[in-house]
Amino acid sequence: MKKSVRTREQEPLSLQEIEERNEVTPETWQLRLYVAGQTPRSVAAFANLKKICEEHLPGRYNIEVVDLVKHPQLAAGDQILAIPTLVRKLPQPLRKIVGDLRDTERALVGLQIRPAAVGE
Amino acid sequence: MGTENRRLPKAPTGIQGLDEITGGGFPRGRPTLICGSAGAGKTLLATEFLVRGATEYDEPGVFMAFEETAPELTQNVRSLGFDLDDLAKEKKLVIDFVRIERSEIDETGDYNLEGLFIRLGAAIDAIGARRVVLDTIENLFAGLQNQGILRAELRRLFRWLKDRGVTAVITAERGEGALTRHGLEEYVSDCVVLLDHRVTDQVSTRRLRIVKYRGTAHGTNEYPFLIDEDGFSVLPVTSLGLQHEVSEERVSSGVPRLDTMLGGEGFYRGTTVLVSGTAGTGKTSLAASFVDAACRRGERCLYFSFEESQGQLTRNMRSIGLDLEQWSRKKLLQFHSSRATFYGLEMHLAIIHKIVQDFQPRVVVLDPIGSLIQAGNQRDAHTMIIRLIDFLKQRGVTAFLTNLTSGGEALERTDVEISSIVDTWLFMRDIELDGERNRALYVLKSRGMAHSNQLREFLLTPQGVELMDVYVGPERVLTGSSRLSQEARETAAALARQQDAERKDRDRMRKREALEARIVALRKEFEVEEAEAETASTEDVSREEAIAENREAMSRSRQADMVKGGGVATRRRGVR
Numbered sequence: 001m002k003k004s005v006r007t008r009e010q011e012p013l014s015l016q017e018i019e020e021r022n023e024v025t026p027e028t029w030q031l032r033l034y035v036a037g038q039t040p041r042s043v044a045a046f047a048n049l050k051k052i053c054e055e056h057l058p059g060r061y062n063i064e065v066v067d068l069v070k071h072p073q074l075a076a077g078d079q080i081l082a083i084p085t086l087v088r089k090l091p092q093p094l095r096k097i098v099g100d101l102r103d104t105e106r107a108l109v110g111l112q113i114r115p116a117a118v119g120e
Numbered sequence: 121m122g123t124e125n126r127r128l129p130k131a132p133t134g135i136q137g138l139d140e141i142t143g144g145g146f147p148r149g150r151p152t153l154i155c156g157s158a159g160a161g162k163t164l165l166a167t168e169f170l171v172r173g174a175t176e177y178d179e180p181g182v183f184m185a186f187e188e189t190a191p192e193l194t195q196n197v198r199s200l201g202f203d204l205d206d207l208a209k210e211k212k213l214v215i216d217f218v219r220i221e222r223s224e225i226d227e228t229g230d231y232n233l234e235g236l237f238i239r240l241g242a243a244i245d246a247i248g249a250r251r252v253v254l255d256t257i258e259n260l261f262a263g264l265q266n267q268g269i270l271r272a273e274l275r276r277l278f279r280w281l282k283d284r285g286v287t288a289v290i291t292a293e294r295g296e297g298a299l300t301r302h303g304l305e306e307y308v309s310d311c312v313v314l315l316d317h318r319v320t321d322q323v324s325t326r327r328l329r330i331v332k333y334r335g336t337a338h339g340t341n342e343y344p345f346l347i348d349e350d351g352f353s354v355l356p357v358t359s360l361g362l363q364h365e366v367s368e369e370r371v372s373s374g375v376p377r378l379d380t381m382l383g384g385e386g387f388y389r390g391t392t393v394l395v396s397g398t399a400g401t402g403k404t405s406l407a408a409s410f411v412d413a414a415c416r417r418g419e420r421c422l423y424f425s426f427e428e429s430q431g432q433l434t435r436n437m438r439s440i441g442l443d444l445e446q447w448s449r450k451k452l453l454q455f456h457s458s459r460a461t462f463y464g465l466e467m468h469l470a471i472i473h474k475i476v477q478d479f480q481p482r483v484v485v486l487d488p489i490g491s492l493i494q495a496g497n498q499r500d501a502h503t504m505i506i507r508l509i510d511f512l513k514q515r516g517v518t519a520f521l522t523n524l525t526s527g528g529e530a531l532e533r534t535d536v537e538i539s540s541i542v543d544t545w546l547f548m549r550d551i552e553l554d555g556e557r558n559r560a561l562y563v564l565k566s567r568g569m570a571h572s573n574q575l576r577e578f579l580l581t582p583q584g585v586e587l588m589d590v591y592v593g594p595e596r597v598l599t600g601s602s603r604l605s606q607e608a609r610e611t612a613a614a615l616a617r618q619q620d621a622e623r624k625d626r627d628r629m630r631k632r633e634a635l636e637a638r639i640v641a642l643r644k645e646f647e648v649e650e651a652e653a654e655t656a657s658t659e660d661v662s663r664e665e666a667i668a669e670n671r672e673a674m675s676r677s678r679q680a681d682m683v684k685g686g687g688v689a690t691r692r693r694g695v696r
Contacts, residue, residue, distance in 0.1 A: 036234040045229075068235060072242035075235050079219045082264065083234035095224055098264070102229035110226030 029053070029061040030090040036083045037069045041100050045084040048101035056113045086111075128335045131179070131251065131287040134172025135165070136477070137354030141339035142330060146311055151278050151288040153308035155300045156315030161326060161347055162291040163188070164197070165315065166253040168351045169289050171202045174212035179250035179287075182243040183215045186259040190215040200351045214243040220263025227265050233273040237280060244286060252281060252288040261302050278307050299331065310334045316342070325464040328354050344466030346474060355466075355473050355507075366390065371483075371518055374413030375406070377576065377587035378546075378561070383569035387544055389482075390516040391567070392509050394489075394538065396523040397548030401559050402578055402585070403522040404428070406546070407485045408437045408444060409585045410520050415447035419482035423455045424472060426491035430455035441584045454479055460491035465504045468492060473511060484512055489521040489538075505538050543567045548578060551599050558599035560590065577603070 033049055035042030046065060053061040068075050068083065078087050078096075088095040088111055097110040130144035139145050146152040146169070156162050170181035183204075185193055193215060194204040207213035216239060244252065257274070264270050281288045290308055295301035305312055312331040317324060327342040345354040370385035373393075379386040387393055393410075395403045411421045425433060433455065434444045447453035456475060463471070476484060486492075486508075492501055505521075512519045521542070539545055545564040550557045559578035563571045576587040577599045591598040591606050598606045 034235060036238060041230055041232075048229075068238045072238045075239045075242070076216060079221075080235040080239075081218060081220065081233055081260070082231040082236075083238075084231060085235065093224070095226070097226045097228055099227050099229035099231045106226065106228040110228060 027060065028090070029057050029088065030064075031061060032064045032066060032078070032087045032089060034066050034068060034075070034078070034080045034083060034085045034087070037067065042084050044102070045086070045100040048104070048107070049086060052101065052104060052107055052111070052113070056108065088112075131173070132177060133169050134176045135168055135352045135354065136474075137343065137345070138328075138352070141343060141354065142311075142333060143336050143338060146287055146289065147334070147336075148287050149282060149285045150310040151281055151290055151308045152311040152313065153290050153292060153300070153305055154313045154315065155292045155294050155305070157294040157317060160294070160315035160317045161345070161352065162315055163193075163255050164200070164347060165313075165352055166255050166289045166291055167193070167197050167202065167204075168200075170213060170251055170253055171197075171204075171207065173251045173287075174207050180212045180247040181214075181251035181253065182240065182247070182249045182286075183213065183253045183255065184240060184243070184257075185215060185217045186220070186254070186256055188255075189217045189219075193217075200347075200349060202351070211247045214247055214249065216240075216243050218259075220259060222263050225263065231266075231269060233260075233270075233277065236273075237277065241284075244284060250286060252286045253291070254288065255291045256293060257290055258292050258300065258302050258304065274304070275307050305332075311336075315345075325466040327466065344470050346467065346470035348471075348474070350474075353470065353474055355470050365516065367516060371417075372413045373406075374409035374411075375585045375587060378406075378585075381563055381572035381574065381576065381587075382544070382566055383571055385569075387518060387566075388568060389518055390513060391543035392513065392519045392521065392541065393544045393546065394521045394523060394542040395546045395548060396525050398525055398550060401548035401550055402561075402580055403524070403548060404433070404487055405437070405440055405442075405580055405585055406548075406561075406578075407487050407520050407522055408433070408440075408442050411453060411483060411485060412437075412442045412444065412447070414483040414518075415444075415450075415452045418452070420451075420479060421447070421453045421483040421485065422475060422479055422481040423453065423485045423487070425455060425457045425485075425487050426460040427488065429457045433457075439582070440580050441582050454481075465492060465501060469504050469508055472508060476512070476515065476517065481517060483518050483520065485520045485522075487522045488524050490523045502538065506541055509538075509541055539565075551597070553599065554602045556600050556602075560599060561587065 031049070031053070033042075033046060035045065046063075049063060053063065066074050068080065074080075078085075080087075082098040084098075084100060086097040086101065086107075088097075095110060095112065097107060101107045129148040130142070130146065131148040132139050132145035133142070154162050154165055167183065170183055173179040173181050183193070188196065190204075197204060204213060204215060208215065218236070218239075240252065243249065257277075260270055260274075261267070278288075278290075290304065292300035292302070292304045294314075295303070299305045299312060299314065309332070311333045314329045314331050316327045316329070318327065319325075326345050326347070328345045329342045330338045330340065343354050345352060367389040369389040370387065371389050372379050372386040373382065395406055397403055407423075411423060414421050423433070428436070430448075434448070437444050444453060448455070454475075456471075458468075458471075460468070472484075472486075489505060492504065509519060521538075523538075544566040546561060547564045548559060548561045551560050559580075560575050561578040562573075562575045565571075575590050575597060577590045579586045579588055588603075591603040
């Protein structure tokens, strides 16, 4: 696992703390993936996300995985209903992508990576 | 799906009337669907279900709001006397606002709603909730695209709620041609409640109907309901039957002579009295007298006036010597004045219902009941008044209704044809005669008592209502000054007749005396004649004797033979 990927296992951070950390490097993409336990779907979602980031945002991303089974109180903060949900905290504005990110094209559009990629 | 005959466990809603028509509340541990159009009162019903559960039945609740934020919700229901903040502090209530912003959500691939389940589960666990409200879960359909997943997840959600054993209330928007817009009734099949908010003739009426309640006999009618400062109340009025208890007790009408007309004791307690009559015949005054009498007995009275304000009523009644204000001050009498057209019929009924339940009166006056017809159509009014009467009867309340009969109609026909359901019907009319109008009252019917068939003149005096005998003479019925003048004429005539009789008596006496005097005179005459006759006959005898003596003397002197004197005498007599 890359260093930039941090899985929340122990101490839950408050959302504010997370956001403060995120502000340190604004050009870094702050992504948060909400899952519920180690289901095949969450594993697939994480794998799909990682692939996309490695491909399109190498070295510029930070993925945080939040397991709601362990931290149910975090669901309300980002208004999470569907699992898995990927939240793009930065850059603004906030985006949410629901699903296992199987469809890469749609995921790229949803993350608004695609237009940038076209410009390159 | 075996048919289970055992009684379903229920979770009481604590909402006035709703528990009655559902036979005890919503199905415990199962979801109940509440559907209705916007503004029908779904959220309020759901909120009250939670609040009552938390405060009255010790069942904490979770409110998952998909439309309103927690502060909005708290504020909205505060006007109804519910303090959600307090309940939240006491850990009796959790409000979780779920916001779904379609514009910021994209979907790619498979997902489920585990996040919602986890949130709900966490909230339930946090306070040990027994009740859950999802308001309005259909908003998910607006936020998420994949209907297939959504439907499967909703099905799973309702299953999950059942497994958790919470009593859930799910609200949903009314759809066209279907109960809900997204067909939620497919998933929630235990109990479905439909709220309706109709506007007919510019008057709105709220109604509630239990569309379905598996395993429970429930009222199937539409029930009017009311949302006011105390929350929700449903009127299970159509479920009222004729099982009310009857009372033998009699209550005075407040007019002694009227009591006399009603078998000497007045009305039966708990019956319905209707006073109908043309304008200005004193219906309100009679009602006020009845109220006054009831308050005097220390009974609580409710006066619903659809025409006059409280101030106007008390002032007007003071003019006939009734001080109603003292009873208001002693909290024995409550006035409720509102224009009949201000609310719909059902609303009126709901309000009356509620006030009666709060105030617990023994006497209720509706003045005039005909005004209510203006608030709806005749058929509605009819049903409503029957419901109302049944409701009052069931509570043993004596109802006093007045009704204005307009001149054009058959006099004894009341607009709403409620005569068949009233127990005592007093009729007031005016009698126009010799340039004046007077009031008359009679008892048209009074069930279960011998009542007078007499017409009485109805007088409003500074001492109150009085009933007078009308003059029933040979020619016609007279009232007012005609009655007085006729009475005067009668008195004069009677005097004349008496004097006449006396004179005749005297004449007769005189005649009698005269006749008696004549009788005496005649008798005297007769006696005289009698005496004369006697004298005459005595003289005759003496003369005969004298003649006989003479003849003897002569014969002796002639020395004639002594012959039988008879022969001579006979001859002589024949000569004579």
